[in-house]
Amino acid sequence: MRKPCCNKNDTNKGAWSKQEDQKLIDYIRKHGEGNWRFIPKAAGLLRCGKSCRLRWINYLRPDLKRGNFGEDEEDLIFRLHHLLGNRWSLIAGRLPGRTDNEVKNYWNSHLKKKLISKGIDPNKRCKARRQSCVTNNHKVSKPYASAPDHQPSVLPDLNLTLGLCNRADENIDGTGRSPTLRLFI
DNA sequence: AAGACGCTCAACCGCCATGTT
DNA sequence: CAACATGGCGGTTGAGCGTCT
Known part of the structure; x- marks a missing residue:
């Protein structure tokens, strides 16, 4: 049985207060993002690390654009x-x-x-449906594995190239992870 | 005026991938 | 290689609000 990510008796749940937001903002401004499990304790928050991460990424980050979609x-x-x-x-x-x-x-x-x-079924519309399969010992989602020999597929109308890489040193987005799918821009 | 209903969106949950020991 | 820790993701929930009857 997997351990819960935090002790639920010791953590607040539900909407964030302004004080909690401010504590998180202050802490991250000072120390940067880091170990999310450690941050709530260090920032003096009775929140789960996951909850802090979500709050920061979705609502507190300074580079967020709010409001209606164009x-x-x-x-x-x-x-x-x-x-x-x-x-x-x-x-x-x-x-x-x-x-x-x-x-x-x-x-x-x-x-x-x-x-x-418009009479379009939003579920049938997707070209890419998530179906896992294993290719070259790497579990990848089918739509992305379907390109012959994993050559990047070019989508000129979107100015995008879809491709796969499987080595950590090919990481291009600075996350430190080695994901199964990359968007080459 | 008030209750029912529908919509939006912030937040949570559970799972999976990856890294570390 | 296995077990564990952590981060990230997509699906789902539910509070709050507006509109309708």
């Missing part, structure tokens, strides 16, 4: 969703200042309906 953003989301399916973090990565949660919510509350009103 027509160009909507169009991009439609195209990327058609291409990638519900890969919200990848889609959000192409929208500066937007988060995966924001894109996901916007899709579910606005864009889905738009498609339905």
